[in-house]
Amino acid sequence: DTAVSQTPKYLVTQMGNDKSIKCEQNLGHDTMYWYKQDSKKFLKIMFSYNNKELIINETVPNRFSPKSPDKAHLNLHINSLELGDSAVYFCASSQGLGGYTFGSGTRLTVV
Amino acid sequence: GQQVMQIPQYQHVQEGEDFTTYCNSSTTLSNIQWYKQRPGGHPVFLIQLVKSGEVKKQKRLTFQFGEAKKNSSLHITATQTTDVGTYFCAGPTAGNKLTFGGGTRVLVKP
Numbered sequence: 001d002t003a004v005s006q007t008p009k010y011l012v013t014q015m016g017n018d019k020s021i022k023c024e025q026n027l028g029h030d031t032m033y034w035y036k037q038d039s040k041k042f043l044k045i046m047f048s049y050n051n052k053e054l055i056i057n058e059t060v061p062n063r064f065s066p067k068s069p070d071k072a073h074l075n076l077h078i079n080s081l082e083l084g085d086s087a088v089y090f091c092a093s094s095q096g097l098g099g100y101t102f103g104s105g106t107r108l109t110v111v
Numbered sequence: 112g113q114q115v116m117q118i119p120q121y122q123h124v125q126e127g128e129d130f131t132t133y134c135n136s137s138t139t140l141s142n143i144q145w146y147k148q149r150p151g152g153h154p155v156f157l158i159q160l161v162k163s164g165e166v167k168k169q170k171r172l173t174f175q176f177g178e179a180k181k182n183s184s185l186h187i188t189a190t191q192t193t194d195v196g197t198y199f200c201a202g203p204t205a206g207n208k209l210t211f212g213g214g215t216r217v218l219v220k221p
Contacts, residue, residue, distance in 0.1 A: 033209075040213075041214050041216070042213055043198055043199065043211040063183075097203065099144055099156030100144075100146075102155070103153060
């Protein structure tokens with residue numbers, strides 16, 4: 001059983017399109033996150049939700065909109081995709097101050 | 112804002128040798144976490160250190176948290192090809208936001 005699952009694994013799309021990435025965790029964790037990893041491997045937090053409530057919203061363009069329908073799901077919708085959005089997006093979850101469990105990532109390529 | 116820095120950025124190691132990677136924070140941390148990301152994979156949680164001066168071991172990996180809780184190290188003995196990957200340290204900031212260091216990319220020469 002996959003603990004944190006993301007779909008799709010790969011996403012290739014044209015500039016200007018809108019796309020969504022879905023994430024689900026079956027660990028019963030109370031907090032979920034979206035991280036962006038660029039080509040230099042830097043991991044940068046984008047959003048964090050605790051029990052469906054947004055608690056962290058970093059300096060991210062408002063073209064990125066997270067949605068958490070329940071505490072086991074955190075989706076990421078991106079409008080008007082740009083070349084610079086190409087990266088690997090990781091969903092993660094945690095319970096309290098414990099370690100994070102990451103999903104396998106979504107490699108987004110904007111052409 | 113808080114910064115977490117890791118050195119070296121790259122570590123080329125001969126199989127069988129030891130090496131150490133270092134992590135430094137600009138502020139005192141309540142805890143430090145370490146993750147490993149294999150090439151093409153996702154970060155996997157290795158360990159969390161909480162106490163000042165704490166040392167924990169996982170087989171050939173030894174993790175240490177500094178006395179001032181602003182730095183940490185990961186020492187690997189007798190490096191194997193399975194140790195290849197990027198090792199990240201991370202420390203929590205306000206709102207339990209985990210700030211990651213830039214990572215140390217480990218390459219092993221057989």
